[in-house]
Amino acid sequence: MHRPNALRLLPLPLPAFAADALAQAPATGGTPELAGSLVQMLGGLAVVIALLLASLWLIRRLAAPRGSAAAAIEVLGAAAVGPRERVVLVRLGQQLLVLGVAPGSVTRLHEMKAEELPLAARHEASGPEKSFPAWLGQAMKRQATERNDAG
Known part of the structure; x- marks a missing residue:
């Protein structure tokens, strides 16, 4: 055995x-x-x-992103506005886009030139601490004030 x-x-x-x-x-x-x-x-x-x-x-x-198009896009900051929704500031060349991002959709909320971004927000967006939520709050207050003054 x-x-x-x-x-x-x-x-x-x-x-x-x-x-x-x-x-x-x-x-x-x-x-x-x-x-x-x-x-x-x-x-x-x-x-x-x-x-x-x-x-x-x-x-x-x-x-990995390829080509010059992917290199031209830079996310400067983002702020959560809901459990799954965000507002994102994106630099595309000399243009700045404010985008609303939700599951399954991306919506352009605002578009401006890089020079239109306030100097403080420009500095913060390029620095290590990105304070996009503060800039967004200031921009919304300014826009509400302009609407009230016009109306």
């Missing part, structure tokens, strides 16, 4: 030094078969990891 080797029942892969030791062990009880299986398993694992890394590189390469 043939007893299975206890090492063959281990579900965990052995380190490389253990595989080498098993390969050098005398050919009693099927140890060279175990060493061959370990080498084959580690080789397969290396191939799978290489395929995963290649796939991640390819996905990142294909998802």
Whole structure:
């Protein structure tokens, strides 16, 4: 009756030094078969990891924005106005766009030249702390004041 080797029942892969030791062990009880299986398993694992890394590189390469059009668009800031809605300030060349972004839709709310952006907001939008919500609040107050004065 043939007893299975206890090492063959281990579900965990052995380190490389253990595989080498098993390969050098005398050919009693099927140890060279175990060493061959370990080498084959580690080789397969290396191939799978290489395929995963290649796939991640390819996905990142294909998802990256390309061309000068993608480089010309810059998000200056955003403010949440609801649980899933945002107002976003985007620079597109010399134009600034105020966009309303909701699930499934993007709406242009306002368009202006970069020079029309108040100096403080221009400085904050280019600095590390972007205070777009403050600028948006000031712009809305100014617009309401202009409507009241006109009407």
